[in-house]
Amino acid sequence: MSNIPDGLRYSAEHEWVDTQASNGTRIGITTVATDALGDIVYVDLPEAGASVTAGEVCGEIESTKSVSDLFAPVTGTVAAVNDAVVDDPALVNSDPYGEGWLFTVEVSEEGPLMSAAEYAEKNGA
Amino acid sequence: MNSTDTGVSRHTALYGEHEKLGAFFTDFGGWQMPLKYQSELAEHKAVREAAGLFDLSHMGEVRVTGPQAAEFLDYALVGKLSAVTVGRAKYSLLCTEDGGIIDDLITYRRAEDSYLVVPNASNAPAVVAALTERAAQFDVEVADQSVDTSLIAVQGPESEAILLWLVDASQHQDVTELKYYAATDVLLNTSVGPIDVLLARTGYTGEDGFELYLPNAQAAALWTVLLDAGKEVGLTPAGLAARDSLRLEAGMPLYGNELSLQTSPYAAGLGPVVALAKKEGDFVGRAALEAKKEQGADRKLVGLTGQGRRAARSHYPVTVDGATIGEVTSGAPSPTLGYPIAMAYVDVAYAEPGTTVDVDLRGKPQPFDVVKPPFYKRG
Incomplete structure (x- = not known):
């Protein structure tokens, strides 16, 4: 059911990390996360310029059912925030690896990240 | 949930x-x-x-039949089921001797001497047990048809x-x-x-x-x-x-969230469901419920609507000036209304519609307005 694109790397907390993106490393959440959360209705993201630390909470994602912490998969400074998902959080459900990206980071240090195969195996996806 | x-x-x-x-x-x-x-x-x-x-299909179905079916349900439940006409249904409560709510349920009168009682899934065994025990002194049969x-x-x-x-x-x-x-x-x-x-x-x-x-x-x-x-x-x-x-x-209570063995029907706004005046005879919980009614409730179940975008969730504290005055029982972003809605028990002093309270959203107090449910009414 879940799809885990090959070109990305993944954190244990279900964020994906795309180091090939422009304007820093792009971060979002996986379909494993969106399937578990249900319909997302609110995202609370770090602001551009804020420092984030790998493995620490940097925001919140709220669905109809529950609230989940958003963890930073990398350490660095937030470069850009996806205003489109703040306005329309449903984008995270409909296109989690595309238009539903969350923010980009100028990375100073990566946290532990997995390949698509490792992440898929760990989550039975 | x-x-x-x-x-x-x-x-x-x-x-x-x-x-x-x-x-x-x-x-x-x-x-x-x-x-x-x-x-x-x-x-x-x-x-x-x-x-x-x-x-x-997880809901229970309990058939109550016999010459004393109506009399029995008047004794076993808090409502006056004998007054329900054949073909109609009634929302009622099954309470303990102490006036605690074992379940809220709908009872259909199918014939003069036959009723169908529909308890919540998780409470069905307790309802069947209580009805069976209470039936001992009546000429009725209680049959669990849930499965x-x-x-x-x-x-x-x-x-x-x-x-x-x-x-x-x-x-x-x-x-x-x-x-x-x-x-x-x-x-x-x-x-x-x-x-x-x-x-x-x-x-x-x-x-x-x-x-x-x-x-x-x-x-x-x-x-x-x-x-x-x-x-x-x-x-x-x-x-x-x-x-x-x-x-x-729709502002409807869910057993396990708004209702429990510890809940007073009077705090939950279910006073009218308890037929103290309408029933002459004794029923299970009567004395305790009379006392609860007399005493009044410390807290009342109210509706809350959020002024911001973030939703209150079950068990979040309701506060005023940092002091806890209640607890959220259910909460979600309302898909139809587009803003957060919740139900909560709050101290009676803050239960008036129009009162503004805070809900502690994981350490961040957010303002909510007290309202009278339902939040949504069909047009």
Whole structure:
């Protein structure tokens, strides 16, 4: 059911990390996360310029059912925030690896990240 | 939502249908039930605008029959069930001797000497046990038919039209004239043959709708026939996630959230359900409930609407100037209204509609307004 694109790397907390993106490393959440959360209705993201630390909470994602912490998969400074998902959080459900990206980071240090195969195996996806 | 993980959860007769539809399952009251099929928001919207199809077979069905059935239920429940006319239904409570709520339930009068009691899934065993024990001194039979009975709900503005496509023409008027909280036996003509159901105009969504009781053997066939019949008007299978957000918008309590053994019916706004004045005889919990009514409640169940975008959730503290004055029992972003709604018990001093309180959203207080539920009323 879940799809885990090959070109990305993944954190244990279900964020994906795309180091090939422009304007820093792009971060979002996986379909494993969106399937578990249900319909997302609110995202609370770090602001551009804020420092984030790998493995620490940097925001919140709220669905109809529950609230989940958003963890930073990398350490660095937030470069850009996806205003489109703040306005329309449903984008995270409909296109989690595309238009539903969350923010980009100028990375100073990566946290532990997995390949698509490792992440898929760990989550039975 | 009140879910428990017992490790051995049961399947309804419709489990295979849910699997075919790709449902996401959750354990609820000891049953594996569909949480959602695709999007719980889309399912919620379908019920408000067209119709939704729900499997409620986890609910209990207890048949009470015998010459003293009415007298017995007047004693066993807090309502005056003897005053219910044949064909109608009543919302009531089963309380302990101490006035604690064992369950909230709907009771249908099927004949002078026959009732159908419908408890919540997780409370069904406790309800059956209490009714059986209380029946000892009456000439009645209490029969638990839960495992043999399926319950399918069609809820939403298109539900009557969908039913009429299947109900035998000779009974159309029975359906169109069926009142809210009334039930009747109908024959459905389907592509897989005739199906007899008990059709009730009841629900838990705030919309017009029906609940259909039938034996397990025909449940899967009826489910498929209904889905097929309703397709063109937008009937969508809907799971427990949508059921919960729909009932919350309609301001209806959920046992385990708003109601428990510790809840006073008077705090929950269910005082009118307790027939202290209407019933002359004794009933289980009477003395304790009289005392509770006399004493008044310290806290009251209220509705809350959020001024911001973030939702309050069950068990979040309600505060004023940093001091806790209550607790949220249910909360969610309202799909229909577009803002957060919640139910909470708050100190009576803060229970007036129009009062502003804070809900502690994981360390951040956010303002909410006290309102009188329901949050949503159909037009």
